[in-house]
Every structure is written in C-alpha cells, then in structure tokens.
Amino acid sequence: MIRVCSSCAQKNRIPWSHLHVAGRCGRCKEEIEPIDRPIDVKSSAQFQEIIDNAEVPILVDFWAAWCGPCRLAAPRVTEVASRRAGRAVVLKVDTERMQDLAARFQIQGIPNFMVFEDGKVKSQQAGLVDVGVMEGWLD
Ligand SMILES: [Zn+2]
Incomplete structure (x- = not known):
C-alpha cells in the first residue's frame, strides 16, 4: 500500500507483507512506523x-x-x-x-x-x- 512519509511527504510503496515492520522513507530515510490503524x-x-x-x-x-x-x-x-x-x-x-x-x-x-x-x-x-x-x- 502507499504510505506517505510524515517528514517529507514522499509516497512510499510498502508491500502488504511488511505493514507491521518499521521501514525507511525512500527519499529522506526517516522511519516509517508500522501500520497502527485498521x-x-x-x-x-x-x-x-x-x-x-x-x-x-x-x-x-x-x-x-x-x-x-x-x-x-x-x-x-x-x-x-x-x-x-x-x-x-x-x-x-x-x-x-x-x-x-x-x-x-x-x-x-x-x-x-x-x-x-x-x-x-x-x-x-x-x-x-x-x-x-x-x-x-x-x-
Ligand atoms: Zn521522507
């Protein structure tokens, strides 16, 4: 799914299998938190x-x-x-x-x-x- 980086607004594509892990924004390398909502x-x-x-x-x-x-x-x-x-x-x-x-x-x-x-x-x-x-x- 597409998740928007909270620091630079870059749209990052996250595989469905990885929604539960913290990732890094492809542009600014800030952490994208594990999904915390339905x-x-x-x-x-x-x-x-x-x-x-x-x-x-x-x-x-x-x-x-x-x-x-x-x-x-x-x-x-x-x-x-x-x-x-x-x-x-x-x-x-x-x-x-x-x-x-x-x-x-x-x-x-x-x-x-x-x-x-x-x-x-x-x-x-x-x-x-x-x-x-x-x-x-x-x-
Ligand atoms: Zn970012």
Missing part, C-alpha cells in the same frame, strides 16, 4: 494477498454501516490496531460492499471477527467484545 479492504484479491503474505496475525472485522454493535466495535478495533502495531495487522471488511467475502466466510451475524495466522483461520467469533478479548485472539 485497513479498509477494497477487494477480495487485496484481502487474499494480505492473508497469504502476512508475517503477523491478522484480525478481520466484518461490519456494516447499518449495524449498531459494529459502530460500538469500531473504536475498539481501532484501539487494537494501535496497541498491536508491529505485532498484528487489522483489516475491516464492509459486508455490504464485499459480499463475496462475507459469503465465502459464511458471515451471518455482525460484527464478526476472524483471526488468520500463517494464511489459515485461527478463530472466528460473532458479537461485540472488549479490546482485551480481541487481543487475546492475537496471542
């Missing part, structure tokens, strides 16, 4: 590429705009992304826009959380949970 999934291909290449556990939040508990979960998911920066990557899948992914993983109740590790499903749970529970899935 990534909105834009396509199944992008989703698959991240899952297949990740070197850390991936937490996926399946949500929808009309879902009240999803709105309550959102800041918690963001907090997990921040707290786990460098050790995990957090994805958000809008089940209205990404219906193919929702169907593939048989998402019925949302919010629905999946954890992938080494390209495989490690856990899946529906319903609103606390930050501590989400972090437990990633350990």
